[in-house]
């Protein structure tokens with residue numbers, strides 16, 4: 280009985296410690312993102328740094344929520360999406376930093392193979408066919424690519 284109580288206290292302490300660490304981490308990250316932001320959007324990349332076919336992952340802090348996103352240069356146009364498959368709530372690059380199909384024409388979720396159009400985010404093949412990735416607003420300014428928070432309630436998009 281006493282062991283169970285001690286273990287419960289230890290686990291509760293670890294849980295609270297985890298929450299505190301997460302809060303400190305998010306607060307620091309929010310400050311850093313604020314420094315890297317302009318007009319309410321985060322500077323994610325310089326245009327020159329991202330060749331067509333390249334992808335960059337990033338985080339946004341939108342209100343109290345952290346959103347994982349990725350920016351893709353597809354045929355010279357930049358698109359940003361929440362890094363979350365529409366089939367299940369896993370990131371598209373669940374295993375490794377890979378977003379494109381082998382022929383580099385589509386985005387792919389490596390978990391079950393859903394295929395998305397890079398320019399629209401529409402799932403055209405796989406278990407989420409007909410649904411679209413959540414798009415994030417992209418601003419091109421002074422040779423930089425900025426990405427902002429999506430409008431509305433972002434809680435459903437957050438970790």
Ligand code: FES
Pocket residue numbers: 364365366367368369388389390391392393405406
């Ligand atoms: S989680 Fe992406 S296809 Fe299933």
